[in-house]
Amino acid sequence: MATTEFAVHGTEHDAVREPVVNDFSIQVATVNGSGSQSANTVLLRTIFKMGVPVSGKNMFPSNIAGLPTWYTIRASKKGYIARKKEIDFLVAMNPETAREDVMSLASGAVALYDEPLKLNELRSDLTFYPVPYDKITAAVCPESKLRKLVRNMVYVGVVARLLNLDMAEVEKALRKQFAKKVKAAELNWNAAKAGYDYATASLTKADPFTVERMDKTAGMIIIDGNAAAAMGSMFAGVTVVTWYPITPSSSLVETLIDYMKAYRVGPDGKATFAIVQAEDELAAIGMVLGAGWAGARSMTATAGPGISLMAEFAGLGYYVEIPGVIWDIQRVGPSTGLPTRTSQGDIAFVARLSHGDTCHPMLIPCSVSECFSMANDAFDLAEQLQTPVFVMSDLDLGMNNWMSEPFQYPEKPQNRGKVLTAEDLDRLGGFARYKDVDGDGVGYRTLPGTDHSGAAWFARGSGHNEKSQYSERPDDYANNMDRLTRKFENARTLVPQPEIVRNDSNEVGIIAYGTSHHAVVETLDQLQSEYGVRVDYLRLRAYPFNREVHDFIATHQRVYIVDQNRDAQMHELVKLDIAVEDIAKLRSIRHYNGLPIDARTITDNIISQEGK
Amino acid sequence: MATTEFAVHGTEHDAVREPVVNDFSIQVATVNGSGSQSANTVLLRTIFKMGVPVSGKNMFPSNIAGLPTWYTIRASKKGYIARKKEIDFLVAMNPETAREDVMSLASGAVALYDEPLKLNELRSDLTFYPVPYDKITAAVCPESKLRKLVRNMVYVGVVARLLNLDMAEVEKALRKQFAKKVKAAELNWNAAKAGYDYATASLTKADPFTVERMDKTAGMIIIDGNAAAAMGSMFAGVTVVTWYPITPSSSLVETLIDYMKAYRVGPDGKATFAIVQAEDELAAIGMVLGAGWAGARSMTATAGPGISLMAEFAGLGYYVEIPGVIWDIQRVGPSTGLPTRTSQGDIAFVARLSHGDTCHPMLIPCSVSECFSMANDAFDLAEQLQTPVFVMSDLDLGMNNWMSEPFQYPEKPQNRGKVLTAEDLDRLGGFARYKDVDGDGVGYRTLPGTDHSGAAWFARGSGHNEKSQYSERPDDYANNMDRLTRKFENARTLVPQPEIVRNDSNEVGIIAYGTSHHAVVETLDQLQSEYGVRVDYLRLRAYPFNREVHDFIATHQRVYIVDQNRDAQMHELVKLDIAVEDIAKLRSIRHYNGLPIDARTITDNIISQEGK
Amino acid sequence: MATTATPQPKINRIGLTVLDYRGGKTTLCAGCGHNAISERIIDAFYEMGIAPERVVKMSGIGCSSKSPAYFMGRSHSFNSVHGRMPSVTTGAVLANSKIVALGVSGDGDTASIGIGQFVHLMRRNLPMIYIIEDNGVYGLTKGQFSATADLGSKLKTGVINDLPPIDTCALAIMLGATFVGRSFSGDKKQLHTMLKAALSHRGTVMLDVISPCTTFNDHEGSTKSYKFVIDHEEPLHDLNFVPHFNEIDVEYDAGTSINVTMHDGSQLRLRKLERDYDPTNKTEAIKRIMESHEAGDVLTGVFYLNTTAPNFLDMIDMTDRPLATLPESVTRPSRQVLEECMEELR
Amino acid sequence: MATTATPQPKINRIGLTVLDYRGGKTTLCAGCGHNAISERIIDAFYEMGIAPERVVKMSGIGCSSKSPAYFMGRSHSFNSVHGRMPSVTTGAVLANSKIVALGVSGDGDTASIGIGQFVHLMRRNLPMIYIIEDNGVYGLTKGQFSATADLGSKLKTGVINDLPPIDTCALAIMLGATFVGRSFSGDKKQLHTMLKAALSHRGTVMLDVISPCTTFNDHEGSTKSYKFVIDHEEPLHDLNFVPHFNEIDVEYDAGTSINVTMHDGSQLRLRKLERDYDPTNKTEAIKRIMESHEAGDVLTGVFYLNTTAPNFLDMIDMTDRPLATLPESVTRPSRQVLEECMEELR
């Protein structure tokens, strides 16, 4: 099938067929718009509710209906939640890709297929299970219009039986999925049962994959990164949200709208927020800056094309020094690239977004829980530093479902930064907007509407002196630019600090960020268990980098930087930032085909670069 | 005055007042819109026509009339044409800045002032010459409305007398300046003469500065970089020009319009070109791409804010692989920055303009003659590589007058790149738009309108296979991206190669680009003559860099990279590109206050970093 | 050429069959209005005998903007960026004034992000056909309101639109487009006729075609659903088109019809239905459109037609030959010219 | 406060003198229309007794957009980027609905690069005053045509404009603005009255003020020169304004005048000059404007006024308190809410 880079070679499955418990991947190959998303979510939740760590990833096309889509579910008793490169269990629902889907499986894998397609004739080294979908569906669903949808729940039943899933959990998951749509729930539950019954009656288990209850997910939640970011933004106290729809960021704001309507309408029925669908991204960021200037916690969410359109305003925000939060849910290349595939491709561009000398702090969540917490961090930081802050998520994190510990309520009060009130002005007798009073590069600001005759300052780019008066003097300009540099230096210590996942050797280290994290933790184990190599790991959580990053590199011999982009963008940012004598230690690992990175790719790459 | 970074300290002038011949700087301090530009040009041309190397630089404000403006003219028998930091001869015409202008002169300098202002009372270590402008002007210009303008020509006469300029040359320059405006010429000539006569009668030469005829400018021309670029574009065969007015790029297109109207209208009276004032820069680049796709040599010119707005389209151009030329006449930071001051601030941003993995070739002219020749190179390169090419000029180069050897007619025929005609298609039987047939990363294209049923291909971003068919396959995507990398590698050898100005030691080297060049050549001499240090110098003319750049760094111990921006942007690009073991050799020299860089700044900086 | 005895397929005046005007298999949803428009485009180009090689299909981003992949596969096509198709098309037409430019956009692509380029394209009256496949929502991003959504129209989620719609036709007329009309993807004959007439016009043709989104905006409460448009369509007139290469037929009654001669000599005939309507009167056209909004009607037909205004190529007085392929001898002035320029600067 | 016996300066109803409404010294050219508009703004805000601290002055880029530095120095001001003032203002008004937003733009800033944001601002009817200082050229970049330049208008260089102008008033009315008028920087009384009325309106006020550029567009052949406008100005009506805090004066004749009660209770009176004109009729307004173009007149006055349409803040049903300063207790939901959300996801 078209979402693996190449046919993978059989390894473990070639051996004796011992039971493989809670450690495999399912791939459902289907077409989008066929309603299989519900079925897949039911499968995911069932495994999750059986206490088994699980993750799900949707590889969908850039259209609305009818094109090939693959959904993978990985169960992992060890808790690995990155994409698994190898597919163990294929549910081939899409006749158009079925041949290729089957051909690219590793020997020993399983394929569930629509009986009439006779996929079993393609290979002899797989376990095939035929399912007569039409027949089963027709029996449980008299209304022929609905059969296309219900069909999917049939495979849920079959898979449940084959993988030993608890049908009680299937039913719960299914009823949660259809919530108030009682009739649909009933119909689908019948389909699932029919699938289950068919499998019981007609299929003989011939593969080793199976699920057993564990207790690794108790109390945990399942959510996608965009919803987590939405929730985090609400708890951060966002008041102005602007957006222009774009995949994969739209659901962030759409979920936020739901949350805000539910929890941020006052007792008088009035909203304590404004959410505006702007006419485009230029307007969206313009509104964010206007609102941030006027004192609101304002944000927008977008993806690459929107980021490009925001370039001019991003620079203005940097120079005028206005807080604002921009979520970039990164995806592949231009609008007519692979807009529904994941990437970490905007890192270098965002770091200095806009003409002239500009630089922007970036926060980089790796998990849904960081989407939640960094939403808050981003506002605090933006207001503290008085500058636009970018949160660099990606499609994999934003649009896929991830399990997580429940989120922590923000413990610290909002940090609204250096804002002078009318009383402050009375006390101080005046202020100079861009004076570095505290030596941290951050001046004091007043908000429009402050009831004081000395409150006003004139907001414009870099053509001003400390008092925000018009100036073209070379010294005023250079002084201001140097203060901005100081401010950015200062940001190093204010941004979320890296997570040092492991640091107990002085030999080889890995630096990664964002969603690559989940593949890297698995790589650590692979390197140790398969090659006996123990490797350290630091996860970046923000740009600019702080001393811990420098130290980590300084104390290792070789450091691999993992990027999900072609141009090794984070690798470059690190290279520019560290001590010269450490640069030679840097190695780069790049992954850029639109699929989420997997551990095997990283492991193989490291092993090959290490010359092992 | 506000255009020097700080008051300079007297050095040479403190000594015995020997005549200083053909080696000094004049600064005319005035307000814009007062018509002094004509007077200054007459002064410049007079010195030029006396065979003395000369340069002129205008430091003007971002408004239309009434704000302080400084024009500096430098005469240099050695041929130095960079800005000279020290002012030797001040013409203080602006009462508002007069005090500061005088106070910031070095001891021993000269100040010509309006008698009633009594500037002579400010300091005793300068040579002051009073000029009663009102009186002189009134005498030669009965019409009081015109006096404001004519007044300027009075100082030309005074300066001519004091500096020993040839009044016959003054007259010629003046009449050239006013060309067909015979009456204005007459009036102004009388004013110049009156100034001259006044000086003869009432002023006693008390300073050492003087001009003597030389023969260093015979046959040379004077032109600004934008006009040179315009002319070069015309001779390159540009056919579609789009623009949106923005300082300092507007004059490029406005001059181009004049040239094209004069020389590119066919015998039938029909234009062989289209020039469109677009509604903004997004439209301007969109039109360039549309025209480039359809086969025209298309270009636009802009500055930083426009570059920001072009970001999304620049990426599309990269991915669809469309030729087009974009001139970036760089200036300081956002629209409300210092839009009329010079900078090299867009280098890093343009190098990877757009979200996702993108990179763009940049050509970097240092002189008017390179503005001319690179206009042609840019088109050849864009069509050869099928990609947008940026030409990185700056305000100093684009808007100031520079002397130059006459331009060379392009000797090579236009290189239109790999374009297949209907006949080619017949012969080949078909083609795949993005196939790397020749191993150079560049595919073959057909133009819309090609009369062949197999000519069409579908232009879209990166979501395609070799045949430009829609594809979301990971392997198609990665293969295409790798080919684009190959193409960019290939660009290294196709872009204009660096100029190795001097390379005869293995110790210290300088790397600079664009307008910094003129300061650096002077620095080379300063280092040698003042400190006995001989330093090598390579001038970058393009990005990506080629092997000569790498070799230059490899063969030196320390290499200073000169940037006219805060963030050492070229320094960073070089750092990312060279062998790791050479990185430690790099040093950075940055200049970023809106004024053109000067040799003294570089020299002092190198000496201090060299610890001498 | 078929050599067997099977019946010859029908061919048009340049010898092509309708198959030569087909494109790739659509990936749009079943029932999407955009697919019907693609069919009408195929038919119109086929019938008018436009060589597909002379055509460029231009688009922005959206389901609508993807549709050029699904018709006329022998034409060059450019799927550009969101909202900026007008500028790309302008560049292409300048580079090669001989090509026939067909732009396909969506209501989001045009009226939301793209309204700026739309406005300026209309002002220029660039020769091209601009089709808005108008469903009142962003299809490709899953159903948010666009700026052509009507007041009070309801999303599937129940959200009601409270911003007034932009009437792209009224706007286009006001701004300078010279052939402006509205149609409906389900009105086969009218749309077909309008497209053929469009191919006879030299200037900006702007057609707003209501094109229901079956997936996100075809429900009760939507004013861009099939049902709503069928129930509320009010054609201004009955349209007939006689291409210049056909013999002029007879049935034409000056009392009930207006006959407009197009740039290429074709005739567009507007037979009045209810009341008199003069399609050459700008002010009346806009008034009539605004009235239809108040009445809640979906007014369709050719609202405005001006065959005398100069188009952009006329204004800039450009050579007839495509600029793209002018030889170097024409585009590079001589050595003497350079010497002249140099002398001027000495 | 003056303690000497010098005569007290005149003060307005909130105790400020006109000096409290002044700004920095202008750096625009002598005679520039923009300076006159600044004066009128000062007078209007002073007379209406608007506290400068409550005002935000918003602008894009251009000579016009610089002018906010030259009036009301006690107000916050934001000189943003070219053509995008509307979005910045929208953000600011959302963040603090209590502020009085005054946007100053140029014709290039609005009608060329900025037309997209302009269109969408008008649709939203955001409460603000939007002034176009309209000189038909780009002043700050030295005199190129903008998109409001009239057909046939001539540049100093002799170049003639051949693209139709965008009439920002007709556009604003069509799109949803609720107070739309045109005036002239040289028409002191009319402009002054319109500005005062504007301050009584809650919705988008769009005023296109012809404001000659003495340096680049005030010559023979220009249709935006002082001479041309003085010669061709045709006021729709004679305007009088009675602020809500003044006693209602008498001279009002229902036969010759229309009286409009503004949102704050002030009265705007339009005394008819030539023919009847109903400023609440959209369609007629647009028609009248288009006719004036054909006649070559510079029609001025309040073209359209709608005091009942909801503005954007009404539509989004937002709290009255400024969002910017809502306390954390209001903007951060409780721990229980988080727990509820978590439970939902288990």
Ligand SMILES: Cc1ncc(C[n+]2csc(CCOP(=O)(O)OP(=O)(O)O)c2C)c(N)n1
């Ligand atoms: C700059 C940018 N912003 C947002 C998007 C996401 N996007 C893709 S299509 C689309 C809307 C399309 O709506 P419309 O033009 O009405 O087309 P339809 O799908 O309804 O036919 C949007 C917002 C994008 N591709 N580029």
Ligand SMILES: Cc1ncc(C[n+]2csc(CCOP(=O)(O)OP(=O)(O)O)c2C)c(N)n1
């Ligand atoms: C993105 C961008 N493009 C171009 C410019 C250059 N620019 C500055 S002002 C201006 C035009 C201003 O014209 P207008 O709005 O009519 O104001 P005026 O000066 O006539 O008052 C332009 C094009 C800019 N600052 N930013």
Ligand code: SF4
């Ligand atoms: S989502 Fe709507 S517009 Fe898009 S293809 Fe489907 S029906 Fe058509």
Ligand code: SF4
């Ligand atoms: S150039 Fe024109 S618009 Fe600008 S300040 Fe001068 S007169 Fe006014």
Ligand SMILES: [Mg+2]
């Ligand atoms: Mg749509």
Ligand SMILES: [Mg+2]
């Ligand atoms: Mg203007």
